[in-house]
Amino acid sequence: MIHSLTLSDVLADHARSRPQVTAVVDGDVRLTYPELDARVTRLADALAGRGVAAGDRVMWLGQNSYAVLELLLACSRLGAVLCPANWRQSRDELRFVLSDLAPRVVVWEPSDQAAELADEATWVRAGGAYEELVAGGSPREFPQVDDAEPVLALYTAAFAGRPCAALLSSAALVAHSATLLVVRQMEPGFTFLNDGPLFHVGTMMFCLATLQIGGTNVFTPAFDAEEVCRLVDAERVTQAFLFGPMIDAVAAANAGGKYDLSSLRFVAHSAEWDDMITVDDSPWCRSKMGGYGQTEVGGMLTFLGLAEGGAGFAGRPSPLVQVRILDPEGVEVPAGEVGEICARGKTLFSGYFARPDLNEVKSRYGWHHTGDLGRREPDGTITFIGPRLRMIKSGAENVYPAEVERALKTHPAVADAAVIGVPDPSWHQAVKAVVVLRPDAAASAEDLVAHVRGELAAYKRPREVVFADAIPKQGFTPDYDALDAAYGGGNYPGA
Structure with a gap:
């Protein structure tokens, strides 16, 4: 395995080459890379003593903690898989995840929803019991693990109402980190504050890129604006998991200038914010941290930072992947046409855990099908259109509801809208729009049809527009089954 490089290998090398660098900060816990490496070795041995072997799953059920990174690296050392579960889940959701993943060991922070599901034989409490677990392990050598084996499972993609565990290998995570290092221009000394949830790829991808460069990962249980300010000041944090409302909250918490946030090299946001931090000039920050991504591609598939000034607002692909815009038959569509964003390359996931049928569908024609629609612009950049979900067939033309x-x-009068296909005796299907107008706004069906005709090809315009008080949703997306039932949808291709 001379060409293999696992997350465990990255840690072991840092222990040799960065013996004095702080790897982890979490409250009173401060670990150098050699100290982290020694703990991970003991933890891996202790997990093996509890029956964890290659391919087995370990779950973390709690808020952010240094233990998440230690468990991930220990699983990498064993060839096992760590799943940082969503600690906000309901009891029913958690019961499903536990049944679906069947973890060999669960390390958990007690909570009301988890308490009745806890199994004393396999569950280890975070804190004292976890530290006893680590201390009980022995230092030893482990067999080399293939970096193509899955090491991280993140739940996502609730296509049928229940989420699926996307499996990411060390090879994919190292490749994604390498790209992020370039676009973000991360350097030795980079310090990342893990204040976003580590069950989300947006936080995890920066945690692992920081590990990759030999930087410092600072952990806080969850986002708290005042605590973010304190930690940025105390640990000289370079970057944190922050976006619009979180940035506003941090700026408000530091309105009196109590904390020095100048070490934070971050995206420009507001006059108050920009005065507190150092506005960063990396491609990632200049482009407002933009692009297109999903868990299944390791985080980001395309970056605006690789296409500054480009026509497509999702940017250009990572240099370690290929992206194609394909039609339903797997044929690449011409530039300017809408199709499904499909990809293959070094950062892509290994499939969903225990979902063979879904994996076959998602990887047909030799490409990962993201389930999202996009368009390649004439300059080669990518525009993200929206979730595919389903397609309408009108005559010989494909019409995508998201578009x-x-x-x-x-349209300025429209607050929300959803589009379905309804049976049509001549055209197979016709486009029907369900529209919610903004309060005190007015627009007729004819107005909206004319507006769409000005935005899209004529065959994509709605043949009918109906008005509603609200659009039924599944999560953030329209509930198309409910819309079909309420407004006569049907006759979809393949149905």
Whole structure:
């Protein structure tokens, strides 16, 4: 395995080459890379003593902690898989995840929803019991693990109402980190504050990129604006998991200038914020941290930072992947046409855990099908259109609801919209729009049809527009089954 490089290998090398660098900060816990490496070795041995072997799953059920990184690296050393579960889940959701993943060991922070599901034989409490587990392990050598083996499971993709565990290998995570290091221009000394949830790829991808460069990962249980300010000041944090409302909250918490946030090299946001931090000039920050991504591609598939000034607002692909815009038959569509964003390359996931049928569908024609629609612009950049979900067939033409919905929502009177296909005796299906108007706004069906005709090809315009008080949703997306039932949808291709 001379060409293999696992997350465990990255840690072991840092222990040799960065013996004095602080790897982890979490409250009173401060570990150098050699100290972290020694603990991970003991933890791996202790997990093996509890029956964890290659391919087995370990779950973390709690808020952010240094233990998440230690468990991930220990699983890498064993060839096992760590799943940082969503600690906000309901009891029913957690019961499903436990049944689906069947973890050999669960390390948990007690909570009301988890308490009745806890199994004393396999569950280890975070804190004292976890530290006893680590201390009980012995230092030893472990067999080399293939970096193509899955090491991280993140739940996502609730296509049928229940989420699926996307499996990411060390090879994919190291490749994604390498790209992020370039676009973010991360350097030795980079310090990342893990204040976003580590069950989300957006936080995890920066945690692992920081590990990759030999930087410092600072952990805090969850986002708290005042605590973020304190930690940025105390640990000279370079970057944190922050976006719009979180940035506003941090700026408000530091309105009196109590904390020195100048070490934070971050995206420009507001006059108050920009005065507190150092506005960063990396491609990642100049482009407002933009691009297109999902858990299944390791985080980001395309970056605006690789396409500054480009026509497509999702940017250009990572240099370690290929992206194609494909039609339903797996044929690449011409530039300017809408199709499904499909990819293959070094950062892509290994499939969903225990979902063979779904994996076959998602990897057909030799490409990972993201389930999202996009368009390649004439300059080669990518525009993200929206979730595919389903397609309408009108005559010989494919009409994607997300594209028509997007056009409808650009009308100033439209608050929300969803598009379905209804049976049509001549055209197989016709496009029907369900629209919610903004309060005190007015628009007729004819107005909206004319607006869409100005935005899209004529065959994509709605043949009918109906008005509603609200659009039924599944999560953040329209509940198309409910819309079909309420408004006569059906006759979809393949149904």
